[in-house]
Amino acid sequence: MDLTGDPDNPRLSDAGKAPEGAEIAAEESFFSVNVDILDCVDKAPCDLYRRNASGQYVLLASRSSTLDRDALKRLQFFGIGQLFVQGQDSGCFSRILRTRLDEIVKNPHIEASVKARVVQASCRDAMRRAFDDPRGPFIRQACDMIVPTVDLIVQSDQATRYLIQLTSFDHATYVHSTNVGIFAVALARLFFGLDRAHDMHNLGMGFFLHDLGKCRIPIEILNKPGPLTEQERQVVNCHVEEGFRILEENGIITDEARTITLEHHEKDNGKGYPRGKMGADIHPYARICRIADIYEALTAERPYHRRRSTFDALRIMKEQEVADVDKALFAHFLQLFAG
Numbered sequence: 082m083d084l085t086g087d088p089d090n091p092r093l094s095d096a097g098k099a100p101e102g103a104e105i106a107a108e109e110s111f112f113s114v115n116v117d118i119l120d121c122v123d124k125a126p127c128d129l130y131r132r133n134a135s136g137q138y139v140l141l142a143s144r145s146s147t148l149d150r151d152a153l154k155r156l157q158f159f160g161i162g163q164l165f166v167q168g169q170d171s172g173c174f175s176r177i178l179r180t181r182l183d184e185i186v187k188n189p190h191i192e193a194s195v196k197a198r199v200v201q202a203s204c205r206d207a208m209r210r211a212f213d214d215p216r217g218p219f220i221r222q223a224c225d226m227i228v229p230t231v232d233l234i235v236q237s238d239q240a241t242r243y244l245i246q247l248t249s250f251d252h253a254t255y256v257h258s259t260n261v262g263i264f265a266v267a268l269a270r271l272f273f274g275l276d277r278a279h280d281m282h283n284l285g286m287g288f289f290l291h292d293l294g295k296c297r298i299p300i301e302i303l304n305k306p307g308p309l310t311e312q313e314r315q316v317v318n319c320h321v322e323e324g325f326r327i328l329e330e331n332g333i334i335t336d337e338a339r340t341i342t343l344e345h346h347e348k349d350n351g352k353g354y355p356r357g358k359m360g361a362d363i364h365p366y367a368r369i370c371r372i373a374d375i376y377e378a379l380t381a382e383r384p385y386h387r388r389r390s391t392f393d394a395l396r397i398m399k400e401q402e403v404a405d406v407d408k409a410l411f412a413h414f415l416q417l418f419a420g
Contacts, residue, residue, distance in 0.1 A: 111165045117202035179228070208256075211255070245263065260381070262288040264417070
């Protein structure tokens with residue numbers, strides 16, 4: 082596995098030159114994968130490429146070849162955090178990765194911090210692909226990565242704390258959705274306890290994909306640095322029903338996902354959307370998603386405001402928002418940041 086041309090003396094400034102004998106792939110459908118993900122596999126799930134200075138995809142490791150851990154670390158040291166897989170291999174990559182993640186989550190000898198890092202990176206990558214290309218195969222791959230993330234949260238308080246620490250301040254929609262998913266699953270686990278009436282996997286799918294409809298909202302509106310006009314606000318509000326429509330069109334819908342997607346912006350005072358529901362008409366699942374959504378929005382960097390600290394965000398929620406999102410839920414939410 083030749084990652085840099087000279088594994089003992091990497092010269093990434095020569096990235097435009099392919100290593101001798103390396104295959105340069107034609108420009109076609111590629112998707113990126115986080116280098117962190119490869120920590121959980123011993124052999125390449127499929128052909129892996131890097132992108133050189135000319136924009137060409139250079140073969141680094143062929144399918145089933147042994148991965149060089151030191152070389153991967155050198156890539157990260159030099160700021161190369163992404164490798165690439167051909168689109169035709171996405172299904173194979175996802176299946177092998179999901180199997181390995183399940184093994185990691187169940188392995189008591191692997192540290193919780195390692196589990197959290199690998200699971201979170203895998204879930205974020207899958208979510209990014211689903212938001213970039215919201216077709217059935219990519220949404221289903223995202224659902225596959227959500228399962229081990231939910232399992233880890235359900236099984237380990239320590240790993241949950243690490244996952245919460247790993248949440249990023251990036252304002253990209255797929256990052257926001259991943260963070261909300263982590264917070265919401267952790268809150269649901271605390272709030273519902275061992276009550277088996279609540280399917281945590283189905284809930285996880287709903288929480289992580291709650292904002293999928295934003296992939297159909299113009300990016301210039303989502304990233305507008307100033308206040309939205311009333312017309313722009315109405316366009317953004319359409320993401321709720323668009324998200325439900327995407328899941329329904331691709332046959333990926335559950336009662337939990339339907340409820341969370343359609344109700345996570347409803348408010349007790351009836352001024353939410355899209356239906357203007359009030360009080361008890363708003364499902365607890367949607368309330369859980371909303372409280373996680375509010376917290377994540379406050380603590381993330383946005384084009385229209387700077388991020389708040391955890392303390393400031395929780396203070397704002399207590400003083401200004403908690404009446405709308407439910408005091409009992411907020412009390413449980415605070416426990417996620419205790420200790």
